[in-house]
Amino acid sequence: MNAIKKFFREEDGAAAVEYGLLVALIAAVIVGVVKILGTVIQGAFKTVCNAISAGSCP
16 A cells, blocks of 8 residues: 555656657747748759759759
């Protein structure tokens, strides 16, 4: 009975879950930022390419 009470009072696993959620949130933010910046950078490269080659860029 004491082992069961001790198991439910232990909070080490909860900290690991919280760190896992934080890492997942940070990864999701990074993916979103990279996706947005990728679109912006792609547009900039297309603009430069069109200016150099008179509109024959894909």
